[in-house]
Amino acid sequence: MHHRLLRTARPAWPLGLIIASTVVGYAPALASPFWLDDYFYLLAARELSPGQYIRAAFTPWGHEPLLPFTRDFWRPLAFLWFEILQPVAGGNPLPYHLIVLTGHLAAVILTWLIAARLDPRPTVRIVAAGVVAIYPGTYQAVAWISSINSLALPFALASWLAFLHATQTESVRWRLLSLSVVLLAIAAMHRENAWVILPIVVGWHLAITAKWRLRQPPTWLPLLPFAALLAIYILIRTRAFTEPLANRDVFAWGDHVWTNYRTLLELLLPFREHLGGLDGWRGTVQQLSAPVVPLLTIACILARRWPPAILLAGALLSLLAVAPSQLGIGPRYLYFTIPPLALGLAFIVADLVQLVPQPWRTAVPAAGLILLLGSTWSLQQRVADWTGWGPEQQRTWLDALRAEHPTIPPGATVYAAGNVPGWLTIFDGVNLGPAVRWQYPQAAGAVYVAPGQIPELHPGDILFVAP
Structure with missing residues (x-):
């Protein structure tokens, strides 16, 4: 299988160029310090014993004060990365960044291999892998250390690839199918968004592999292990149905879902984000772009062009995994949507390239190279800017605090006023502690001491007013 896979994935040199561009684009992140949520995980890994940390990570709806995310999110394997790395790397952020970037590069390679399995045309895999690699909108899902839960994506894509090879003949290859189920379980235990791959796997299997033979039991047989896995996951996540599947204070269905959904569709057009949204022509273009992917999906369905239709429909469906969020949404939430979207668009691009007259078709690679270089530059600029206004700003504040107070009395509380970085003040300064x-x-x-407030200091407490 491996030899056939490599053979169908040729030529491989564009993949090497795409990977190199990805590393260049994300290079500024490798030097960025810890930021916001990172400190929750670091502190818990340092303060809790390995047994306490593992128990807290694997307990659904946990109540560990040092690891509060276990209450709202069951991502035990993502949490465990900090328990593994913290004793070794400590306060050095580079190893953490390397793990996340390696996961992203694995997702790029897996997208390439999946594209080669879905369609023999080189354009499909080049476009799909290129978009996943350097799409600039989701950079925080790779550049931010807390996005280590993004490792769910390569495991989910590997599950899909294993399933494709397990079902490529009339006789199901059960070892590969078992591997696919295990990989999806590992992905879901990194981040629940990994489940968005399952509707695409099912849709492709029913429409393309089984050719709509829905009344034949063998069509459904390979899907039964995934149904069992989903049932087991829900049973664990709900603690035998004694807890809800999600915290309604975090995820809930209401009018905001459809507002968020439209916003996510607009954010697919990756203009550089600004607090408060985009103004001017960029904001107008983003708003007008919202129906594009849904209309493309409908057009593919009407034309019975099932491969891109299934992939684009899967991308649209994946947005429902994050649209119910009541804590806000942003471009990084599109990370699990981009691979199916990129694959669907790659089919359409390949179809359009075939319509280009032969004399002009030689210009297509040059245009693709220019687009790759421009996107790489855009990605690098965004990552560098984010490093400056996010992690670096927070590190500057912490350095100033340590310079003014090299040591503090045991049990002291630090009251922070003045020029505190805005990201440390959100949600009542929950990330400050x-x-x-x-x-x-x-x-x-x-x-955090808001402007105009006067804190009540106890003996030994520190008031730090940043300049």
């Missing part, structure tokens, strides 16, 4: 306690293990915590 872990960041400060990582610097001062003996501290009791930290409190």
Whole structure:
């Protein structure tokens, strides 16, 4: 199978160029420090024993104060990466960044291999892998250390690839199918968004592999292990149905879902984001772009062009995994949508390239190269800018705090006022405490002091007013 896979994936040199561009685009992130949620995981890994940390990570609806995310999200394998890395890497962010970037590169390669399996045309795999690699909108899903849960994507894509090879003949290859199920389980235990791959796997199997033979039991047989896996996952996540599947304070269905859904469709057009949204012509173009993918999907269905129709429909369906969020949404939430979208668009691009007159077709690679270079530059600029206004700004503030207070009394609380980075003040400054306690293990915590407020200091407490 491996030899056939490599043979169908040729030529491989464009993939090497795409991978090199990805590394260049994300290079600024490798030097960026820890930011926001990172400190929750670091502090928990340092303060809890391995047994305590593992128990907290694997407990659905947990109540561990040092690892509060276990209450709202069951992502035990993603949490465990910090328990593994923290004793080795400590406060050095580079190893953490390398793990996330490696996962992204694996997703790029797997997209290439899946595209080669779905369609023999080189254009399909080049376009699909290129978009997944350097699509600039979702950069935080790779550049931010807390996005280590993005490792769910390569495992989900590997599950899809194994399933494709397990079902490529009339006789199901059960070892490969078992591997596919295990890989999806690993993906879902990194991040629940991994489940968005399952409707695409099912849709492709029914429409393309089984050719709509829906009344024949063998058509459904390879899907039964996934149904069992989903049932087991729900049973664990709900603690035998004694807890809801999701915290309604975080994910809930309401009018905001469709507003979020449309916003996500607009964000697919990756203009550089600004707080408060885009103004001017960019905002107008984004708003007008929202119906494009749904209309393309409908057009493919009406034309009975099932491969791109299934992939685009799967991308649209995947948005429902994040649209119910009540904590806000942003471009990074599109990370699990981009691979099926890229594959669907790659089919359409390949179809259009075939319509280009032969004398002009030689210009297509040059145009693709220019687009690749431009997207790489855009990605690198966004990552560098984010490093400056996010992680670097927070590190500057922490450095100023340590410079003014090299040590603090045991049990002291740090009250932060003045020029506190805005990201540390959101949600009542919830990220402030872990960041400060990582610097001062003996501290009791930290409190954000809003402008005009006067904190009540106890003996030993620190008031830090950043300039």
